[in-house]
Amino acid sequence: MTVEPAVKSFPRPSELPVPPGAEGWEKLYPYNLVFQNLSGSDDEKFWFCDSQHWPTVFKPFETIGGEFAVKCLGQYNTRHLLIPPANGIEFKIHLGYLYMSPVPVPEEQIPARVPEFERRVGHYFQNWDSLLEQWKLKVRATIDELEALTFTSLPEMVPFDDIVSGKAKDGSEVLMENYDRLIQLVYQNWQYHFEFLNLGYLAYLDFFTFAKQVFPGIPDQAIAKMVQGVDMELFRPDDELKKLATLAVELGLQSAFENTDDVEGTLARVGDLSGGRQWLDAYRAAQDPWFNFTVGNGFYGHDKYWIEHQEIPLGYIKDYIRRVDEGQQILRPIAELVAERDRIVAEYRSLLDGENLAAFDVKHGLAVTAYPYVENHNFYIEHWTMGVFWRKVRELSRVFVAAGFWAGEGDLLYLTRGEVREALFDLVTGWAVGAEPTGPSYWPAEIERRRGIIDALSSRRPQPALNTPPAQITEPFTMMLWGITTEQVQQWLGDDSGDDTAITGMSASPGVAEGRARVVHHADQLSEVREGEILVATITAPSWGPIFGKIKATVTDIGGMMSHAAIVCREYGLPAVTGTGNGSTTIRTGQLIRVDGDAGRVEILED
Amino acid sequence: MSGFDPRYVRFFDGGTTPDHALLGGKCASLVTMTAAGMPVPPGFAVTTALYDAFVEESGLRDVITSGLNRLDPDDVASVDAVSAAIRDEICSRPVPERLRRPVIEAWADFQGRFERPVPVAVRSSATAEDLPDASFAGQQDTYLWLVDERDVHEHIRKCWASLYTSRAITYRLRNAISEDGLSMAVAVQKMVHARVAGVAMTLNPRNGDRSKITIDASWGVGEAVVSGHVTPDNIVVDKVLLCIVEEHVGDKHIELVPDSAGGRLVERDVDAARRAVRSLTDDQVRAVSELAKRAERHYGCPQDIEWALDADLPDGQNLLLLQSRPETVHSSKPKPVTAPAKASPPSVGFSLGSITAHLTAGRAAGVTN
Secondary structure: OOOOOOOOOOOOHHHOOOOOOOOOHHHHOOHHHOOOOOOOHHHOOOEEEOOOOOOOOOOHHHHHHHHHHHHHHHHHHHHHOOOOOEEEEEEEEEOOEEEEEEEEOOHHHHHHHHHHHHHHHHHHHHOHHHHHHHHHHHHHHHHHHHHHOOOOOOOOOOOHHHHHHOOOOOOHHHHHHHHHHHHHHHHHHHHHHHHHHHHHHHHHHHHHHHHHHHOOOOOHHHHHHHHOOOOOHHHHHHHHHHHHHHHHHHOOOHHHHOOOOOHHHHHHHHHHOOOHHHHHHHHHHHHHHHOOOEOOOOOOOOOOEOOOOOHHHHHHHHHHHHHHHOOOOOOOOHHHHHHHHHHHHHHHHOOOOHHHHHHHHHHHHHHHHHOHHHHHHHHHHHHHHHHHHHHHHHHHHHHHHHOOOOOOHHHHHHOOHHHHHHHHHHHHHHHHHOOOOOHHHHHHHHHHHHHHHHHHHHOOOOOOEEOOOOOOOOOHHHHHHHOOOHHHHHHHOOOOOOOOOEEEOEEEEOOEEEEEEEEEOOHHHHHHOOOOOEEEEOOOOHHHHHHHOOOOEEEEOOOOOOOHHHHHHHHHOOOEEEOOOOHHHHOOOOOEEEEEOOOOEEEEEEO | OOOOOOOOEEEOOOOOOOOHHHHHHHHHHHHHHHHOOOOOOOEEEEOHHHHHHHHHHOOHHHHHHHHHOOOOOOOHHHHHHHHHHHHHHHHHOOOOHHHHHHHHHHHHHHHOOOOOOOOEEEEEEEOOOOOOOOOOOOOOOEEEEEOOHHHHHHHHHHHHHHHHOHHHHHHHHHOOOOOOOOOEEEEEEEOOOEEEEEEEEOOEOOOOEOOEEEEEEEEEOOHHHHOOOOOOEEEEEEOOOOOEEEEEOOOOOEEEEEOOOOOOEEEEEOOHHHHHOOOOOHHHHHHHHHHHHHHHHHHOOOEEEEEEEEOOOOOOOOEEEEEEEEOOOOOOOOOOOOOOOOOOOOOOOOOHHHHHHHHHHHHHHOOOO
C-alpha cells in the first residue's frame, strides 16, 4: 500500500500525562527500563506497546519477565543466528506498560551476515529432532533444579553440628545463593526459550512468503492451518481435564463436584464414593506436570497456577462433567482437525506443478517440522518454568513476612529484583547482628506508596504506539508475532473510518458468529463467561482452553495470525478477529455483536 | 416418484443412471450433473422408450418408412413435403392413454414440489451420434415458459417431430445413416426464476491464480451480468478455505425479471437500498463457490459457470447451475506465478537460499494480509 507523505503520529512519550497519584512512577523501575532521554531520540523512534504479553501494569519485580524474554529474543537474532535483516527488539517501560522498537540491521551489513546465518540456521534445521530432544532435557533439568531450591527462615542459632564440623557459615549464604540461583535458573530457561522459537517462525515465514507468491491473496489463516500442529503438548492440560471429567461420569462421581471451590471437601467426597480412589489416582497422575498451568500468561506474579489453585481445574472439570451429562462432545475432534489440515494442504498442492510443487513440499515440510515448537514451548517455559519460579518467589516472600518486612506474600512484587537482594542482606544482617533489620520499618509504608502508584497507572490503558511510525513496517518478526503491519498502524491512527459500529482486525480464525459480548480484562473474570457468549479480551492465553469450549467466538485487541488467541481459536474451530486495537474498550458486556472471522470484522448489532 | 413407469419417465434427481440411449444426450448430462452435486433446474426426462412405443403403437413407423422410401435428398421440394407430413403426423396422432399417463403423473408430481404452478422449458434430447452437430436436428429445440399441461404435451411432440426436419432427413440420406434406432427423449425442466444470478470462474482472471474463485453477482436474471448491463458485485473467494478474500459491491442499478405473464423479461430499476448491499449472503457466496469447485472437479479443468438463485425453491435447494464451460482465456496460458528460488538438493530437505532471499528481498514484499 502507499502511505501519504504526511503520516499521522502517535503521542510522544513526553506528551502522555501521568495519571493523578502516579507521580514518580519512573523510580519504581530500573533506570535502564524507562525513557531517560525524552527530549532526544526517545521522542523520535517508533515504539509499539506489547500488550499482547503484558496487558497490565508491571509491578517492579515483574519486569523480570519482560527483560529476560525480550533480551533473549534479541540475542538469537543478533548474536546466535545473525538473522540478516533483523537484530533484536529494544524495550522500555512507559507509565507501567512495555513498549518495543525493533532494531533493523543497516542495509550495508546485511550481505555479510548471510553466510554465518546460513551456516547456523542450516545446522539447526538439519539436526532439528536431536537438538530439540536435547532442549527438552536442558529445560527439564533447569525446572528440576528450580524445584529443589528452598527458602526457609534462619534458625535461632547455628546448629551444633556446624560448630563441630567447623563449617563456620551461618546459612544466610544459602538464602542469598538460592535467590541468585533462582534468578539465574529462570534466566537460563528464557535463553533456552528462544533457541528454537525464532527458527520456528523463520521456517513459517519462509513457507508463508512462498505461499503468498504462488497463491496471491491466500488468506493468512490458510497458511497457518497448513502448518499448525494438532496434537500439541500445549493442549494437553485441557485434554487431561476432559479425560478426568469423562472418567468421573463413567464412574458415576458427578455428585461429588457440587462445590468445587472447596477443594479439600470435593476430593474427600470423591474418595468416599465407590470408584473414587481410581479417579483420585488419575487426578494425581495428571498433575505432574500438566497442572503447572496458568490461567494467566506466566509473566505476572498474580498469575494463578492450577497446581496451587485446584479450584480452577476442578471447576473446569465440573463444567465438563455437566456437558458430558448433557450429551455434548467435549474432546477436540483431533481426527477431523488432521483430516481438514490434510485436505487443505492437498488442495493447494494440487494447484502447483514442477519447481513450485517441489518448493512447496520442502518449505511446507520444514515449517511442519519446526513450527510446533512455537506452540509447545509455551507449556515448558511460560507455564511450567514460570509456575515453579513464581511459587519459589512466594516461598521467599514468606521468609520476609515472617521477619516482619511486609504483610502479604504478594508484597515482594513491589520491589525490584535488585531491591529484593538488598532486602535479603538487610534481613540476614539484622538476624546476624541480633538487632532489628531496617526493612520492617521501611518497606510497609514504601510498598503502600508504590501500590498507590501502580493502581493509578493501572487506571489507564496503554497507547498502542508512540511517536511517528515508519512509512512501512517491514521487520518480519514484528509483523508475524505482534501483527504490527503498516495497515494495522494506520488503523490505530484512526484513518478516516467514519463507520463507528465496525471494528476491524486480523481474520485470525474463520467463520461467522453472533452473540452477546463478554468483555474480560483479567483472567480472574473468566468465571463470568457464560455458554454461548463471545469473548472480548485485550489478549487471551491458550490456557483459557476450557473457556473456549463455551464461547462462540473471540475478539482481541492485540495479536497477529500466530498469537495465542488465533492459534487456540483455530484449534477449537471458533471464529476470531485479533489485533482490533480497541475491541475490548469499544465493546461492552451484553452487547449483541457479530464476529466475522473471514473478513476480520466485528460489528455491534445492538446494545 | 416410485409410482412412475421408469421405462418412460425419469426425474433428473431420481438417482437414475445416465443412460444415453434412454435419456438422450441432454437429459443424460442433466442427470449426471445432478448426481455430481451440480444442481441443474429440476425436471424430468420423457424417455426414448416412450417415443419408440408411441411410434410403434400409433402406426407411425409405417408412415415414416414409406415417406422416406426412395426419397432423393437433392429433391428439396419432396424432402420438405415428406418432412412436413411426418412432423404433422407425429404432432397430431393420438398418444395412447397408457403412454400419456406417465407424463401426466410426472407433471403432477413435479408441480407438487412448488407452492404455485411454475413454468417449464421443454427441450429435445437427441441420442445424437447419428446427427451432424448439436445445433442441427432439433437438439436445440427449446420451448420456454410453458405453464399449461396440454401445451407441455404438445411441445413434447414438437421435440419428437424435430427428428424429421428437412435438414435432418437430408443429412441422414446423404450420409446413409439408418433410421433404425433413431429416437428422441425430451427434457421437461423448470424455468429458472432468478432472484440473484451471475457467473463464477474457478480462477482469478486478473492473474490466472487457480487458488481463487471469482464471482460476479447481481439481482434478477443473469443476462444483465453476462451482457455487462450492470456493474455486478465482484467477489474473490479462496478456493480451498472458501472464505472471501476480496469483494467489491457493484452499483446494480437495474435487474431483469420475468414479467407476470411469463415468457418475457422486463428491465426494472433496483431501489437504492438493494443496490448498495451485496446480492449474495456469505452462505450463498460459499454455496456458489462450492458449486463452481464441483464443476471444475467434475470436468477436470477450470470452469466458467452461470448460476442462479431460484425464487421458487426453498433456501438450501435454490442454487442452480445453468451452464458450465471450460475457462479458456487463462487456463491455456503458461502459469504466471513462479517462485524465485530453486529447491535445494533433497538431502538437505530445505532451501536456505530461498529463506535468505525471503528475509532480505521479502522486506519489500512484506507480510501483510
